[in-house]
Amino acid sequence: MEEKVKAIIGKYGSDKSFIIPILQDIQREFNYLPREALDALCANLGVSQSLVYHLATFYRAFSLTPKGKYRLSLCVGTACHVRGAPQISDHVERTLGIKPGETSKDLEFSFETVNCLGACALGPILVLNDEYHGQMxxxxxxxxxxxxGAKVEIDEEA
Ligand code: FES
Incomplete structure (x- = not known):
């Protein structure tokens, strides 16, 4: 793991001012920010643990716990809610067997609900990794x- 972190740091010329993109790359590489990778980051970039953990917990995009290969985020803001987000949430929960905020044991899927994504006219919105799907x-x-690759058993129309 340390070698991968070193390679990422090297991409940014070991420049501390690139700490955020470096964390983003580490998250992309491992699907979350493993403790061992953060230790390697502190040791090799010369930044403090407190700074790294502050950034890792401040930004919602970062996660200190493992996330699935496929991350589903469903908007449950008001506009998406009235257009059927709760039913979609139930469908995702039943199909994947996980609740919002959880990751499947095989680390394939994570599911979370989020607040307004700022594109209410396209609601309900489901985001798969970075890909937006509207009018779900x-x-x-x-x-x-x-x-x-999820096994959909119940497939009723909305
Ligand atoms: S409420 Fe879902 S995008 Fe605004």
């Missing part, structure tokens, strides 16, 4: 879930 229905959600 149960059927469209099933399609997204199947595309990532």
């Amino acid at each position: 229905t149960i059927a469209k959600t099933s399609k997204v879930l199947r595309s990532i």
